[in-house]
Amino acid sequence: MPKTVADENGRTSRYLLQQRSVRRYSTAGTNPKLMKISKVWIDDGCISCSLCQDLAPDVFLVEDGEDCVVRPDAQAHFTNLEEDIHLAAADCPVDVIRVEHEEAAVS
Numbered sequence: 163m164p165k166t167v168a169d170e171n172g173r174t175s176r177y178l179l180q181q182r183s184v185r186r187y188s189t190a191g192t193n194p195k196l197m198k199i200s201k202v203w204i205d206d207g208c209i210s211c212s213l214c215q216d217l218a219p220d221v222f223l224v225e226d227g228e229d230c231v232v233r234p235d236a237q238a239h240f241t242n243l244e245e246d247i248h249l250a251a252a253d254c255p256v257d258v259i260r261v262e263h264e265e266a267a268v269s
């Protein structure tokens with residue numbers, strides 16, 4: 163059973179998920195310079211709250227009591243789930259999700 167945690171503002175993962183649709187609307191199309199995701203990884207310090215898995219289960223895996231891992235086949239979903247991955251990284255209560263983007267094309 164995943165732990166229920168709250169961030170420093172008392173927001174639980176359930177609360178953050180409820181805010182997701184609001185922020186999806188409010189952030190849609192506001193960052194045209196956002197580049198494609200090339201790599202996602204988890205730094206040390208995960209507290210196994212499962213928020214990221216709730217947001218993007220095809221990318222993040224949190225098994226019982228274990229630290230989150232990025233699924234081996236996650237890269238196939240980076241484009242489709244780009245927004246969810248960024249939300250997970252932004253909402254991770256201990257800020258351990260790292261996202262790397264492709265280099266900007268020079269034209």
Ligand code: SF4
Nearest residue numbers: 208209211212214254
């Ligand atoms: S990486 Fe962050 S959001 Fe994902 S389970 Fe760990 S602490 Fe929670």
